[in-house]
Amino acid sequence: MKAIGFKKSLPISDKDSFIEFTAEKPSPKGFDILVKVQANSVNPVDYKIRQNAVKDEVLETPKIIGWDAVGVVEAVGENTNKFKVGDAVFYAGDINRSGSNAEFQLIDERIVGKKPKNLSIAEAAAMPLTSLTAYEALFDRIRIDPEKDKGKSVLILAGAGGVGSIAIQLAKKLGNLTVIATASREDSVEWCKDLGADFVVNHYHLKADLEKIGHSQVNYILDFVDLEMYWEAATEIIKPQGHILSITGSSKPLNLDLLKNKSVTFSWELMYTRSMFTTEDIERQHEILNHIADLLDNGTIRSTLNTTLNGFTVENLKEAHRLQESGKSIGKTVILF
Known part of the structure; x- marks a missing residue:
């Protein structure tokens, strides 16, 4: 062959x-x-x-x-x-x-x-790969309940990427969540909106944009791009008792103490684990x-x-x-x- x-x-x-x-x-x-x-x-x-x-x-x-x-x-x-x-x-x-x-x-x-x-x-x-990753992230790791968690906010880092593109749809249509995606270029912003994102914010001034849309803190964060780059910002943006999930890994130890006072849960998602x-x-x-x-x-x-x-x-x-x-x-x- x-x-x-x-x-x-x-x-x-x-x-x-x-x-x-x-x-x-x-x-x-x-x-x-x-x-x-x-x-x-x-x-x-x-x-x-x-x-x-x-x-x-x-x-x-x-x-x-x-x-x-x-x-x-x-x-x-x-x-x-x-x-x-x-x-x-x-x-x-x-x-x-x-x-x-x-x-x-x-x-x-x-x-x-x-x-x-x-x-x-x-x-x-x-x-297949992106759907499994996004689905497992939302429903197997964070364990979103569409009724109990209806209306809660999720920030999707890299909304226009392969995993982000399906995560926007699953979070909105199956999870009943308020979906906030990050994108910076005009074409990627429109792509995220077209897929159903309620808001699209620019990752270059993430915290300021979140404040503008009335979501200075969010219930869930899905990192699909670069955990090290966003780690400190994510720990500030996440709500108390929220949940941060990443698929990207880290080349250095993460300071999990930043999550302690808020009792925040952190999870990895690797589609290949099973x-x-x-x-x-x-x-x-x-x-x-x-x-x-x-x-x-x-x-x-x-x-x-x-x-x-x-x-x-x-x-x-x-x-x-x-x-x-x-x-x-x-x-x-x-x-x-």
């Missing part, structure tokens, strides 16, 4: 940052299904792993990355019971396994959902993706697809990584195979 990978972590401008090669078509066993990939999308995790995974050696066999895919089930393992050959599926994958930058991929069916029927292949491919550790509730991701598919099909939320690249080629994969690395991409970028 055709695959695209890399043998060493190189700048995207390097001719060998991605290389095309032929790999053996795998066969499913256990809970795995074999999917013929029709499209995938590129997320920040893709370029971060490409930049850092193979710094001190040159691999003999190229590493295949890629998380997010839409495809058709080609074969199933002996323990499967959720899908059959011919089913259309979408998923975000497992960071410990070979990725979706290949014509075929093995994936545990317990982290796979049915493809939304009313979406195109490209529209569906944009959704698959990395085969947690007891690993099947939760299957359930979430099916729920997301229903929400997309009935129009409650919409795809965050913004850019489509036609053709599973080295150049298109490089272009998708360039867009992500620029920090200026809006919504999601999808590659149609």
Whole structure:
């Protein structure tokens, strides 16, 4: 089968940052299904792993990355019971396994959902990873109750990004929250408003803008961009007994004492946790993706697809990584195979 990978972590401008090669078509066993990939999308995790995974050696066999895919089930393992050959599926994958930058991929069916029927292949491919991340953040980590928490405020840092774009919709439509998103460029501001944000504030003068809209403090903060940059501001802006969540990590220790007097809760969200550790509730991701598919099909939320690249080629994969690395991409970028 055709695959695209890399043998060493190189700048995207390097001719060998991605290389095309032929790999053996795998066969499913256990809970795995074999999917013929029709499209995938590129997320920040893709370029971060490409930049850092193979710094001190040159691999003999190229590493295949890629998380997010839409495809058709080609074969199933002996323990499967959720899908059959011919089913259309979408998923975000497992960071410990070979990725979706290949014509075929093995994936545990317990982290796979049915493809939304009313979406195109490209529209569906944009959704799995960001939807899982945003959904888990709101409803598994913070545990938003749409009735009890109705009207409470959530500040979404980087509202126009891939995760922010779906978090705005889920927080508004499912969580019944007052949604405040950050954006600075005119196009990203309009994107956030169009997705349903009640307010859009400029992250360059965050506290002043929040005061202007009457929300100097908020109940929840979702960091989808840079925890270290916003940490002290977040601890000031969060309301007593509020909740701060981050997906971005920190290269240095965080001063959690800043949360003590307000009794603020802090959580991490990593979409890969369930698959990395085969947690007891690993099947939760299957359930979430099916729920997301229903929400997309009935129009409650919409795809965050913004850019489509036609053709599973080295150049298109490089272009998708360039867009992500620029920090200026809006919504999601999808590659149609």
